[in-house]
Amino acid sequence: MSLPLGFGRKGENRVCQLHKSLYGLKQASRQWFIKLSTALKAAGFQQSRSDYSLFVRRRQGNFLVLLVYVDDVILAGNNLEDIENTKLFLANQFKLKDLGQLKYFLGIEVARSRHGISLxxxxxxxxxxxxxxxxxxxxxxxxxxxxxxxxxxxxxxxxxxxxxxxxxxxxxxxxxxxxxxxxxxxxxxxxxxxxxxxxxxxxxxxxxxxxxxxxQGILLPSTGSLQLRAFCDADWARCKDTRRSITGYCILLGQAPVSWKTKKQTTVSRSSAEAEYRSMATTCCEVTWLKNILKDLGVNHTQPVTLFCDNQAAIHIASNPVFHERTKHIEIDCHLVREKIQKGMIRTAHIRTANQPADLFTKPLSSAQFEVLLSKLGVINIHSNLRGSVEGDRA
Structure with a gap:
């Protein structure tokens, strides 16, 4: 949309008021998703409670997953005939354009090889x-x-x-x-x-x-375990303006990174142990969500998730429910780490700072350390490492 003539001049204090959205009503996207989800549920799909855009259907040994982003849909399953029948069902319900095998989705390039799927x-x-x-x-x-x-x-x-x-x-x-x-x-x-x-x-x-x-991208290997491992770290008082600490974590499924984040903490921590403990609590929330997603996808993750931290004091605070001067000011929600440990969902472990890949998400590193930790995350330069294998598989 371009502004009418007369707008945009220096000293101009008028604005354009939007009377109607270019794509219909302001609630059009919500109504569209309600209509789509209703049709999918009628076809036997179950909507995930962990991610409302994820739909799963299990029928007579067939497993089908459907992921929605506005009006773009990814469909995957273990039975090609079931996938084709689902596409026919959607075509009868909506105006559908089948783009074939997934290669490009919302700017993300997908390549397959014998090593796995690269993004x-x-x-x-x-x-x-x-x-x-x-x-x-x-x-x-x-x-x-x-x-x-x-x-x-x-x-x-x-x-x-x-x-x-x-x-x-x-x-x-x-x-x-x-x-x-x-x-x-x-x-x-x-x-x-x-x-x-x-x-x-x-x-x-x-x-x-x-x-x-x-x-540069990530590789989802075709072989390997489906166990989660989490790495968390914090940089105490990193922000010069607010003196707040930085939380950073990364979570691996087998050898593939599936979740990572860098975020400034909401409060000022009095010690590095407190900052690390808050980082552990944030990571525990993400681990809980990922385990629920895996459950929806039919992956039973019964073993406790190992949470690696390079601060011994924070690990002791998480496993030792003792009230003292160093913990009396910490918010109650941070102590969910203890609850997860007692339930057997999380198992804490110490890792040396030099081997902590979560350092990538909390502080600037030297070139050598940056490359070492990046290799531990399974991040590769896809076009240089896998070009030959991908082209060979296509041939």
Whole structure:
């Protein structure tokens, strides 16, 4: 939609009022999902309580999974005939366009080989570089300088903040398949309101790293265990402006990363042990959700999930329900870690800081340490590592 003539001039204080959405009523998307879910339930699908966009059907040994994103649908199962019948059912109910085997979905490229299924966003990454004019820039081997510490007050304000916001907004979507960018994008997104010159320079460093690894992605192996492992970490008082700590975690299903996050904690922690304990509580919530998703998909995860932490004090607080000066001020919801341990859902374990992959999500690292920890996450450069195997399978 373009503004009418007369708008957008300097000193203009008028705005456009939206009378009607371009795609119908404001509740159109909700009504569409209600109609779709009603039709799927009539066809025998059960809606997941953990993710309302996930539908599962089990019938006579056939297993079918349907995932919905607005009007885009992914369908997977163990019986091809059942999949075809479901597509015919949907075609009779709605106007349907069958795109065949999954290769490209919402900017995510899907490739299959004998090693497994690989996910990347190479095309989208190159579009970001092209939009910023960084296709010919000199590449960088890591996204954030090791001693970088940004503040909302240092540096000159940018004359045009829209380009910075657009750049960071696109980088946020790139983190869907790029855990290596999560911490850098988290830092940059804190300054969307009033970006300054140091923030823009840090964003350009991220683009140089993307130029070095545009095809970076994750691999979901075709073989291996279906056991969850969680790694959590915290960087105490990392934020210079608020002195809040940073929570970071990553969760692996077998050898494949399936969930990761970097988030600033909501309160100021008085010690590094407290910050680590809050990080453990956040990770426990994510583990609980993932176990419910696996249950909906027919994966029985009976063993306790191992939660690795590099802080011995936080591990002792989690396993030892003693009330003392170091724990009396911690919120009650953080103590859900103890409950999960007592129920046998979580098992804590210590890991050396040098081997902690969750460090990638809490602090800037050196080039050597960054590459070592990234290899532990199962993140690979798909187009360089698997090109031969994928092309051989296609042939």
């Amino acid at each position: 990347s966003q190479r095309k989208y990454a190159l579009e970001i570089l092209d939009d910023a004019g960084f296709l010919g820039v000199k590449p960088s081997r890591f996204p954030v300088e090791q001693n970088l510490s940004l503040s909302q007050f240092n540096g000159k304000l940018l004359d045009d903040a829209s380009s910075y916001r657009r750049m960071v907004g696109r980088l946020i979507y790139l983190t869907i398949t790029r855990p290596d960018l999560t911490y850098a994008v988290h830092v940059l997104s804190q300054f969307m309101d009033k970006p300054r010159q140091p923030h823009l320079e840090a964003a350009h460093r991220v683009l140089k790293y993307i130029k070095h690894t545009p095809g």
